[in-house]
Structures are given as structure tokens and as C-alpha cells.
Ligand SMILES: O=C(O)CCC(=O)c1ccccc1C(=O)O
């Protein structure tokens with residue numbers, strides 16, 4: 527395929543409720559959507575999941591806009607592409623910047639799958655008709671508010687709930703939650719809020735039968751996580767620390783985690799994620815798909831990825847309505863009986879809601895071939 531033009535749409539979205547974690551509060555959500563068109567007029571869509579500020583990892587919408595526009599997009603427009611697996615290789619002269627790479631690679635996969643008449647799920651080797659939903663509940667102003675927020679999600683049918691913790695708001699939150707929901711599939715995400723000096727606090731969390739604890743230590747650490755895993759029973763799941771297949775391989779070799787949260791943006795795209803999946807299946811390491819408070823474009827890619835056999839745990843895959851009053855895709859993602867249907871239509875299997883795109887667009891920029 528010959529990509530003719532790549533358009534970057536800069537959107538200003540707003541979450542229905544603010545999302546609070548150990549580092550920041552997000553309500554206004556800047557988003558970059560990628561629209562890619564080939565010589566036959568087929569269009570592929572991708573999403574850059576970086577945030578406005580570098581609180582989660584170092585990329586931002588600003589750095590991604592720069593890297594995609596100046597360095598990555600020109601490499602896609604220069605020569606034809608036979609298969610999306612070539613994209614990774616073509617981007618290899620750009621160090622890191624996984625979210626910028628994944629955004630463009632994702633659009634190429636959507637475009638290619640549409641040309642082939644295959645759903646993204648089938649194109650990636652997916653085997654499920656539906657994937658388990660899951661939900662992340664941000665920090666709340668009080669314990670009763672937290673219990674109510676979790677109850678609302680349980681009543682909506684989410685089979686697994688994740689809450690955010692930090693020192694001073696861990697046992698304090700998890701103990702009342704566990705008492706209120708003795709049988710709930712519950713896990714905690716620290717977004718790197720602890721160090722090994724907090725070991726006693728972290729050991730105390732073993733009491734709450736958590737499915738796992740996500741990213742307790744530093745964003746770039748795999749050494750201390752291995753030491754911590756030896757001292758606690760709760761399985762460690764890595765999020766921020768895994769930015770590529772190589773990171774996953776090394777973390778598993780060291781014993782830094784027992785579970786991996788795969789986010790396409792964080793690991794640099796679909797090909798990296800497929801390699802991680804292959805390794806995890808071989809090593810019997812359970813995987814699940816994370817989320818980035820994203821629009822339906824990235825979520826649809828994650829739903830396709832979660833349909834692969836190695837994604838054995840419910841992810842942070844929630845309904846469009848959990849994030850947005852109106853998503854930019856149609857139909858919106860819905861959760862039924864705790865599950866999300868995997869689309870069978872070509873590519874990501876959902877259409878872009880052009881009216882909504884227009885309504886939330888701040889600016890667009892197009893880069894053309896030749
Ligand atoms: O529902 C979602 O999109 C995931 C919510 C979530 O936990 C999260 C949201 C934004 C950035 C990082 C994380 C995380 O998994 O750490």
C-alpha cells in the first residue's frame with residue numbers, strides 16, 4: 527500500500543468524571559488521532575495515548591506531535607508498505623518514543639486490515655468473540671465515596687475492579703473495600719508511588735487477597751521489583767516499566783513480575799505487543815490489556831489485542847460511557863454481562879463519529895507524500 531496522506535487531529539476531550547491517581551488529576555484529556563489514507567482511498571485510524579504532561583511516562587502530546595510529524599510520518603510516506611510488520615523496522619532509527627510510534631503503526635494496521643477485509647482481531651490471531659471488561663476507579667474524597675464508586679461499577683457488571691493506591695491511602699482504602707466486597711476480584715495500582723523502604727506497608731497488603739499489585743516501584747525499575755516480589759505474596763504486575771519486548775523479556779528473566787499489563791502505546795505498538803504475547807504464552811505469564819483514558823480508537827485496538835489467547839485476565843477495558851459523554855467512535859463500546867463484543871467488521875471494526883470529531887477538534891495538520 528502507498529500511504530498518500532497522514533492527518534493529525536488534535537482533540538480536546540473531557541472525561542465525564544475526573545480521574546485521580548497518586549500523581550495527578552485528569553479531566554481535560556488532550557488526544558491526537560491519526561487518519562491515514564492510501565492510493566485506493568482506504569482510511570486507517572490510530573490514536574496517540576500520550577497525556578498533556580509527562581506524569582505517567584516521559585512522552586506528552588507535544589513531544590509525540592513533534593516526533594510523529596518530523597521523523598515518523600515522513601518514513602511512512604516515502605516508500606510503499608507491504609505489511610504493517612515493516613513499520614517497526616522503519617521506525618528503528620528513532621529512539622524510544624513508543625506512544626508516537628504506536629499511534630502511526632496502529633493506523634497502518636487498521637488500514638491494512640481494511641484492505642484485506644479482515645477484522646483487526648483476526649489479523650492479529652485473536653480467538654475470542656468477546657473479551658472480559660474491567661474498570662479502574664480513581665482515588666475518591668472519602669472511604670464511603672470509594673465504596674459507592676466501586677459498588678456502582680460492580681452493579682454495572684464489571685467483573686474486576688482496580689483502585690489506585692499510594693502510601694497512606696493503601697491499607698486505609700483496601701481494608702474497608704475488602705470488607706464491603708469480600709468476593710470481588712480486586713487489584714491495586716500504585717503508579718510507582720513506593721520504594722523498597724516501604725516494604726512493611728507493601729507486605730501488609732498481602733492480607734487483602736488482591737489479584738495483583740500494579741507498578742508499586744519506580745517507572746524504570748525491574749531490579750527492586752524482583753527483590754520486592756521475593757518478599758510479598760501478592761503477584762506484582764508491571765505497567766510503566768515495560769516499554770518494549772526486551773523490557774518484558776528481562777523483567778521475566780529477573781522475576782520482577784508475575785503478570786504484565788500490555789498497553790499498545792506504552793510498548794511501542796502492535797508488533798511489540800505480539801512479541802510480548804508470544805513470550806508470555808511460552809512462559810505461562812498471564813497478560814491483560816491496560817487503558818489510557820483513551821477514545822474508542824485505541825480501545826478498539828486493545829479489544830482486538832485482548833482477543834488473543836494469552837490475554838487471560840480482565841483488562842482496563844471499559845464502556846465508552848465510563849469515560850465520555852460521547853465517544854469519537856460509532857457504535858460506542860458497551861459492556862454486557864461483564865463482556866465486550868469483539869467487532870468482526872474490517873479493521874478496528876468501528877466507524878469514526880465525524881460530527882463528534884469536528885465538535886472536539888482543536889486543530890488538524892496533514893502531511894502528504896512526495
Ligand atoms: O481505564 C483506563 O483507561 C485505565 C485507567 C488507568 O489505570 C490509567 C489511566 C491513565 C494512565 C495510566 C493508567 C494506569 O494503568 O496506570
Ligand SMILES: [Mg+2]
Nearest residue numbers: 715740741765
Ligand atoms: Mg497502571
